[in-house]
Amino acid sequence: MMYGNDSSFLGVSSSSRSDFRPYSASSTRSSSSMSRTSSASPQNKSPIVFKQFDRGVQSKIEAIANFKLVNGLYRIGLVQLMIDLSLIYLRSNALNSSLNHLSEALNLHTKLIGDVGYEKLYYIESPYLPSESTITPTKGAIIHQSKKISPIKHEPSVLNRKIEIFRNRCTIMSHTILIGMSMCQLKRGQLDIAQKILLKLLPIVEQEKQYEICFSAKYLLTIVYQKKGDILPMKESLKDIQETFKSKLDSSRKDDEIKKMILYLWLKLYLERKDVGNALDVVIELLILGENVASEDKVFHLFKMMLSIVAKYGIHHEKALPFLEKYLPSILEFNFxxxxxxxxxxxxxxIYIDSSVILVQVELLEAAYEVLKGLDIALQSERLKLRHEFDFISFLEEADYLRKLGTVCLSLNKYEEGIMWLKRAAILYASNLGKSHQLTKSIIQKIAQIIYHLGEN
Structure with missing residues (x-):
């Protein structure tokens, strides 16, 4: 990778503006997808989201009513329907409703097992038994999937096996309820209650080798420690999660989504400890992992996070430069x-500003010039439309990038252009801060010194 030639680093002229293509100049993914993503903001989506929520709740309530009508109130299948309804509420942050339905489901489950027992309950419930159950936290939610089993066979060994499977399914069901309850308490900020539930649940699911639920519980417990600021327990819990992930989970669960979940927890830990170097490594790993699977906005938030760390602390430029080389050509084609x-x-x-700071730090001044000038060109259409200050940056930030651009021009001996950018910055400082402000006076003094120097030569 060559960085000696600044212009080849960027690989694009700042005068060329087109749709934003986030991964490379040859990428087939257009910036229109970012516009589509942005148009689907929570404000715009909320009517659709609420309609989907209402339909989901209504459908599940009708299913519960029909089940009660056909099968009565004393069935394990009703517990499953209550869990399903509570998870709809949980995903929509209707926490009180979710917790109420989970409590009701747990009470019914406990009563059924205590009063009837697994064997008798199996004969009653066999038409409704799930054959497979999976609980996994994905982006803070729980997924519970189930299928029906085949009809009962009457051979003793087969029957005993089916009763044992049924018992396992029932315990998984109760543990799913407890995971849901802990998530409700976690979201409500009741961290001690959530921690108490999870610590009681963990040894049980470990003993019964329910590793999917074990992973979910450990993951949630790590979040509890993080929110409470208990760094040492959080670190130990993270190591425990990774061990469970590597050695205990079924290989089908070892996917990129779970890797990202674990990495984000490590990132939170390193940021809490102000361990900048390790935090940067995690961000880069997340960025690499997310390039093929994450949405564009998530990738660019990670890219921006990486740039911010490197620019702020002036460290590990060699790690940031390959990503700058990869992304900057597309960024410089973007119009706001x-x-x-x-x-x-x-x-x-x-991203523009942090990129320019890093390029200045590694003395790639031509590249920094192209980035800052590209930013000004990208803002032109927006500036003309608004006819006043931007709605996403302050006048001070606008003046600062103009001052940076002018300073870079001076370093490249582009004196006349540098003076032009500095004058634009001075006007903004003067009109908003006043002529007597230190920033205004210092930039005017700098312009005067340059003009005097040019006159002397």
Whole structure:
């Protein structure tokens, strides 16, 4: 990888502007997808989301009513329907409703097992038994999947095996309820209650080798420690999660999504400890992992996080440069679209600024010049539309990037252009801070010194 030639580092002219393609200049993924993502903001999506939520709740309530009508109130199948309904509420953050249904499900489950027992209950419930159950936390939610088993066979060995499977399914069901309860308490901020539930559940599921639930419980417990600021227990819990992930989970569960979940927890730990070097390594690993599977906005948030760490602390430039070389050509083709929400505009502005800072730090001044000039060109259409200050950066931030651009020009002996950018920055400082402000006076003094120097030569 060659960095000696600044222009080859960027590989694109700043005068070329087109749709934003986030991965490479040859990428087939267009910036329109970012616009589509942005248009699907929570505000715009909320009517659809609530309709889906209402339909899901209504459908499950009708299923519960029909089940009660056909099968009565004293069935394990009813417990499963209550769990399903509670998880719909949980995913939608209707925490009180979720917790109420989980409590009701647990009470019914406990009563059925205590009053009837597994063997008798098996004969009653056999038409409704799940054959497979999986509980996995994905982005903070629980997924519970189930299928029906084949009809009962009457051979004793087969029957005993089916009763044992039924018992396991029932215990998994009760543990699913407890996981759901702990998630409700975690989301409500009741960290001690969530921790108490999880610590009681963990030895049980470990003894019964229910590793999917074990992983879920350990993951949630790690989040509890993180939110409580208990760094040492969090670190030990993270190591425990990784061990469970590597050695105990079924290979089909060892997917990128779970890897990302674990990496994000490590990132939180390193940020809490201000361990910048390790935090940067985790961000880069997440960025590499997410390039093929994550949405564009998540990839660029990770890219921005990486740039911010390197730019702020001035460390590990060699780790950031390959990503800059990969992404900058596409970024320099981007025009700020007035249809993009403020948070996306802000994200891209920060990427421009942090990129320029890193390039200056490694003395790639031509590349830094192209980035900052590219930023100004990208902002032109937005500036003309608004006819006043931007809605996603302050006047001070606008003046600062103009001052940076002017300073880089001076370092490249582009004196006339440098003076032009510095004058634009001075006007912004003066009109917003006043002529007597230190920033205004210092930049005016700098311009005067350059003009005097040019006159002397």
């Amino acid at each position: 679209d007035s249809n993009l929400p403020k948070n996306y505009k802000r994200l891209l502005f920060d």
